[in-house]
Each structure stands twice: as C-alpha cells, then as structure tokens.
Amino acid sequence: MNIDSTIISGYQSLQDIGYLLSGKHQVLLVSDKNIIGLPPVQSVITQLKTAGCQVTVIDNVPPEPSQHDVSAILSALKQPRVDLVIGVGGGSVLDVAKLLSLLCAGDENVTLKSLLAGEKPQHRTTSLLIPTTAGTGSEATPNAILAIPEKETKVGIITPVMLPDYVALVPELTTSMPARIAASTGIDALCHLFECFTSVIANPVSDNVALAGMKKLFANIDTAVAEPGNLVARLNMLWASYYGGASIAHAGTHLVHAMSYPLGGKYHIPHGVANAILLAPCMAFVRPSAVSKFACAYDLIPDADLKLSEEGKSYALVEYFDALVHRLDLPVKLSQLNITPDDIPYLSQGAIEVQRLIKNVPMPVDKNQIEEIYRSIR
Numbered sequence: 001m002n003i004d005s006t007i008i009s010g011y012q013s014l015q016d017i018g019y020l021l022s023g024k025h026q027v028l029l030v031s032d033k034n035i036i037g038l039p040p041v042q043s044v045i046t047q048l049k050t051a052g053c054q055v056t057v058i059d060n061v062p063p064e065p066s067q068h069d070v071s072a073i074l075s076a077l078k079q080p081r082v083d084l085v086i087g088v089g090g091g092s093v094l095d096v097a098k099l100l101s102l103l104c105a106g107d108e109n110v111t112l113k114s115l116l117a118g119e120k121p122q123h124r125t126t127s128l129l130i131p132t133t134a135g136t137g138s139e140a141t142p143n144a145i146l147a148i149p150e151k152e153t154k155v156g157i158i159t160p161v162m163l164p165d166y167v168a169l170v171p172e173l174t175t176s177m178p179a180r181i182a183a184s185t186g187i188d189a190l191c192h193l194f195e196c197f198t199s200v201i202a203n204p205v206s207d208n209v210a211l212a213g214m215k216k217l218f219a220n221i222d223t224a225v226a227e228p229g230n231l232v233a234r235l236n237m238l239w240a241s242y243y244g245g246a247s248i249a250h251a252g253t254h255l256v257h258a259m260s261y262p263l264g265g266k267y268h269i270p271h272g273v274a275n276a277i278l279l280a281p282c283m284a285f286v287r288p289s290a291v292s293k294f295a296c297a298y299d300l301i302p303d304a305d306l307k308l309s310e311e312g313k314s315y316a317l318v319e320y321f322d323a324l325v326h327r328l329d330l331p332v333k334l335s336q337l338n339i340t341p342d343d344i345p346y347l348s349q350g351a352i353e354v355q356r357l358i359k360n361v362p363m364p365v366d367k368n369q370i371e372e373i374y375r376s377i378r
C-alpha cells in the first residue's frame with residue numbers, strides 16, 4: 001500500500017498532467033456544479049480526452065453528502081470499473097471521490113454497505129485529489145465522512161488505502177470560493193491542526209506537521225479571506241489545510257469535532273461553521289490540561305506577545321481564537337443557527353457518543369461538561 005502521495009503544487013500546475021494518464025482508459029472525474037466550469041478543471045478534461053481516455057463526469061456531489069447520495073451516484077454509473085478517479089472540489093467532493101476509488105476498483109465484494117460496516121479493502125484505483133477549499137485536508141486524511149440521515153449523525157469511513165497517489169494544490173482553483181466559505185473552511189483547517197496538536201495521541205510527527213501548518217495558517221488566514229485573488233495567501237492556506245489533514249492521518253481531532261458532528265448530522269450546519277462556533281469555548285475548557293502546547297502554538301502568531309508567561313500565552317491563544325472567529329464574521333452563538341436551548345441535551349448525547357474522538361481529548365470529559373459548553377454559546 002502506498003500512503004505517500006506525490007504532491008503537485010503551484011499556479012497553473014494542472015496545465016500538463018498528461019504524464020499521470022498513461023495506461024488509463026476509463027477515468028471518473030468527480031466534482032460539483034460550482035467547480036466543474038472552472039477553467040483549470042475544463043483543461044484537465046480536455047487533456048484526458050486528448051490522451052484518448054473515456055471520461056465520465058459526475059458534477060452533482062452535494063455539500064455534506066449522505067450515504068444515499070453516494071448510492072445514487074453509484075447506481076447512475078454506466079461503467080462501474082475505472083482506472084483513475086479524479087476528485088476536484090471541497091471536502092464533500094473529495095470524500096466521495098475517495099469512496100469511489102474503493103468502490104470502482106473492480107472488487108464486487110466491496111460495497112458502500114460493507115465499508116459502512118467496517119470492511120477495510122486492500123485495493124483502490126489510482127487517484128488524484130484536487131482540493132478547492134482550504135479546508136478539510138481530505139486529500140491527506142484516511143477518512144471519508146458521510147451523513148447518515150436516519151441516525152441524524154455523520155460517520156467516518158477510515159482506511160489509509162484511500163490516501164491518494166497524487167494531490168494537486170492549485171491556488172487559482174480556490175479564488176472563486178465565497179469569503180464565508182474561505183473563512184469557515186480555514187477555521188476547519190485550524191481545528192484539525194490544533195486539535196491534533198493537543199490530542200492525547202499526538203506524536204512527534206503529528207506535532208511537527210501541526211506546527212508547520214499552524215505557522216502558515218496564522219500568517220495567511222486573514223489575507224486569504226480578505227483578498228480572494230491573492231494566490232500566495234491562497235496557496236499557503238492550501239498547504240496549511242494539507243498539513244491539517246496530515247496531522248489527522250498521524251494523530252486525531254477531539255472535542256471540537258466530536259461536538260460539531262451532531263450540529264452537522266441533525267441540523268445540517270456546514271462543517272466549518274459548526275467548528276468555528278465551538279473552537280474558542282472548547283479550547284477554553286481544554287486549556288488547563290495542555291498549557292505548554294497552547295503557549296507553543298501562541299508563539300507562532302505573527303504579532304504574539306512573546307514576553308507573556310506560559311500560562312498567559314495559553315489564555316492569549318484562546319482569546320486569539322475567539323477574536324479570529326469574530327473578525328472573519330462567522331457565527332458565534334447557536335441561536336444564530338436557529339438552534340435553541342431545548343436542543344442542547346440532544347446535541348450533548350450525540351457528542352458524547354462520538355467516542356472515537358472523545359477519547360482523544362487531553363482531559364476527562366463527561367456529558368454534563370459538554371452540555372455546559374453548548375450552553376455557554378446558546
């Protein structure tokens with residue numbers, strides 16, 4: 001199994017990807033309606049056709065896809081076995097492309113049902129993932145997240161086999177992202193980096209990856225959101241997001257992500273927006289258990305006050321998170337999302353059930369404490 005992706009990065013780096021295509025006849029290009037018309041995507045399709053590939057285009061992956069969306073896409077495929085899957089889009093598209101790289105590899109025993117039941121296939125088709133948000137870092141994680149409407153939650157299908165052969169980080173593909181999506185997906189990347197950095201299963205590899213990513217993110221997130229055409233800031237955010245995904249691959253997120261799952265699963269709040277509301281309050285809760293790591297991350301902020309004590313820096317980081325979410329004009333209260341205090345017991349039960357992530361929180365946490373955090377942002 002190859003889990004080391006080759007990364008192509010930079011302006012116009014998709015202009016000549018012909019060398020990836022040799023021997024590929026059936027290609028599945030997975031995208032969505034906001035992305036498919038972008039010139040670099042059309043250029044990829046032209047190159048595929050010029051190389052003689054049969055290209056099937058899926059351009060209807062919805063945001064926050066469910067298991068039923070993937071089933072519908074599979075049933076509509078005339079050619080269920082392919083040689084290359086290309087995913088170009090946000091995390092929603094990339095997660096679907098990753099699943100299709102398993103489901104279109106020619107093994108009839110591998111089905112969406114078997115993957116949801118925990119099967120870990122050994123093979124997938126060749127894959128190229130091209131993120132257009134920055135982001136989920138899905139191109140660097142072993143995860144694909146699906147909504148399960150019947151259970152009003154989301155689940156992760158997790159296997160390193162889904163890590164792609166090729167990743168392309170192409171800044172001009174992200175310039176059409178509306179500011180609100182650039183802001184919320186940027187906060188998602190920050191959550192991946194900082195949760196993995198403070199997770200109980202952090203290790204030296206995930207720590208260094210997270211530090212490199214946070215340095216890029218703190219220096220670029222404001223500019224990237226304010227100046228969509230700034231390709232340098234946009235490329236740096238793509239790298240920060242990639243590092244966030246790589247941190248997940250080596251460690252794992254915890255409280256913010258556990259508490260955001262029920263907001264996505266039942267109330268359909270976009271993933272990055274749900275994380276943005278939770279970032280500062282969850283980190284205020286976690287702070288006492290990881291003071292030196294909080295201080296270490298704070299030191300990476302461009303105008304950090306390096307004279308503060310470790311304790312002082314740890315508080316200052318939580319304040320920075322809170323100010324950043326306000327500055328990016330993202331929601332900070334559940335009421336802004338039409339979620340009422342009556343919903344909080346349900347949300348808390350949903351969060352505590354995400355034991356896969358709760359067990360990574362660097363201190364004990366129970367349902368009452370989770371409920372208190374939700375109440376603090378009602």
Ligand SMILES: NC(=O)c1ccc[n+]([C@@H]2O[C@H](COP(=O)([O-])OP(=O)(O)OC[C@H]3O[C@@H](n4cnc5c(N)ncnc54)[C@H](O)[C@@H]3O)[C@@H](O)[C@H]2O)c1
Pocket residue numbers: 032033034035062063064065089090091092093095132133134135136137138141142143144145154173174175176177178181185188245248271272
């Ligand atoms: N696999 C993982 O490791 C992982 C990690 C975190 C989140 N996720 C999942 O990823 C999904 C969220 O992905 P996301 O936050 O990237 O958002 P998204 O993919 O759902 O996209 C949000 C919206 O932005 C639009 N968009 C994306 N890029 C654009 C661009 N360049 N220009 C114009 N519009 C653009 C999309 O069309 C969509 O309407 C959720 O399902 C979440 O659970 C997966």
Ligand SMILES: [Zn+2]
Pocket residue numbers: 136188191192257271275
């Ligand atoms: Zn996330």
